[in-house]
Amino acid sequence: MAYHHGRLRESLIDAAVTAIEQEGLARLSLRDLARRVGVSHAAPAHHFGDREGLLTAIAADGFERLASVLEEAGDDFLEVGVAYVRFATSERGRFEVMFRPDLHRRDDPGLTAAMDRAGDVLRSGAAAEPGDDRTNGLAAWSLVHGLATLWNAGAISIDEGTEVEVVARAVAGVLFGRTAGATGGASPADPVR
Amino acid sequence: MAYHHGRLRESLIDAAVTAIEQEGLARLSLRDLARRVGVSHAAPAHHFGDREGLLTAIAADGFERLASVLEEAGDDFLEVGVAYVRFATSERGRFEVMFRPDLHRRDDPGLTAAMDRAGDVLRSGAAAEPGDDRTNGLAAWSLVHGLATLWNAGAISIDEGTEVEVVARAVAGVLFGRTAGATGGASPADPVR
DNA sequence: CGCTGATCTTGTCAATGGCAAGATCAGCCC
DNA sequence: GGGCTGATCTTGCCATTGACAAGATCAGCG
Structure with a gap:
């Protein structure tokens, strides 16, 4: 995979929504999202800051x-x-x-x-x-x-x-x-x- | 404090409800509950098994x-x-x-x-x-x-x-x-x- | 070519949930 | 009284997680 994902922000939101529907909101994990999308565990932080930032964006x-x-x-x-x-x-x-x-x-x-x-x-x-x-x-x-x-x-x-x-x-x-x-x-x- | 809390199960539920109203359900932590009630971090497990067990009881x-x-x-x-x-x-x-x-x-x-x-x-x-x-x-x-x-x-x-x-x-x-x-x-x- | 900012990675830390093993206690029977 | 038994709670440990810091990679541009 290329170093730059390209659409990481949208991909993470999509992955999060899917994960919530599959596993429930309680089990949502930033690291799991990163794995689903194929980036490192710290990549989401760049776009959303923290967990609260991701959920706010969603x-x-x-x-x-x-x-x-x-x-x-x-x-x-x-x-x-x-x-x-x-x-x-x-x-x-x-x-x-x-x-x-x-x-x-x-x-x-x-x-x-x-x-x-x-x-x-x-x-x-x-x-x-x-x-x-x-x-x-x-x-x-x-x-x-x-x-x-x-x-x-x-x-x-x-x-x-x-x-x-x-x-x-x-x-x-x-x-x-x-x-x-x-x-x-x-x-x-x-x-x- | 006595070794046996006596009403730990009810106290934990009460503490959990209070914590949820104060901090929000998202920030609920078993260890924080244990601290609030004054027992060790593993005490809740005996009564509820795990986090899911506590929430089920609530x-x-x-x-x-x-x-x-x-x-x-x-x-x-x-x-x-x-x-x-x-x-x-x-x-x-x-x-x-x-x-x-x-x-x-x-x-x-x-x-x-x-x-x-x-x-x-x-x-x-x-x-x-x-x-x-x-x-x-x-x-x-x-x-x-x-x-x-x-x-x-x-x-x-x-x-x-x-x-x-x-x-x-x-x-x-x-x-x-x-x-x-x-x-x-x-x-x-x-x-x- | 080299600078700059955006994007992503690696490394690390404290906190958490869960498990295992052991300590303490209350009740009960002899 | 003495000891057994189960319930209750503690200490110690491990993998996972969220967050942060520092660095690597890349695209765009002068």
């Missing part, structure tokens, strides 16, 4: 990605919520780091900027809802965030093979079906056993 | 406590939800460990029993709600769990000094106010800024 990158995903979901509040859950479960490694402030350098400008951007997108989505007091927005955010978290933790017992998206749509419908009138009724088939 | 204990708290909250679905949030935020150290299965020994009988008990209490609370399909129950659980998680992560920006309980009541009312007819309207004062 979180910042994650919030940027989340913001983009939510923007692409459009204006429909329910679709934004479904996209939120889809992101949290398909990018579990990133998501788990994002909401663990004890792992971050809170004053990192890249992180705060990314969080602000994601927060703005989330709030603009909430503004599209009728009767848009902040309480409704927080309720919606809590609902999808809680569902995603519980799903990732394996705390929800559901028929094997059920897709998150179906569950998310049904659960979100309980909240939005009454306030936004999107689907206009109870859940169609009750996917939660 | 989680099991946490689910037992959660079940008790929810039982005491009565039959009102909204009150159970508020109690859930109150527990999660006042016992943050325990709560953070409880929903991190990557830190547990999932086959531990004490843990599975405690989880089952808490799950039963949660489901019995959901059964009290009219139109009690499982989707509504999952929505309610997701809502309070998400609110608690976001609150603990410091992700919710709210006026300084606002109490979680007030927010929880308002947010939960968005869901229950329409389905269970408990409060019967929008939040009274909109505590979320």
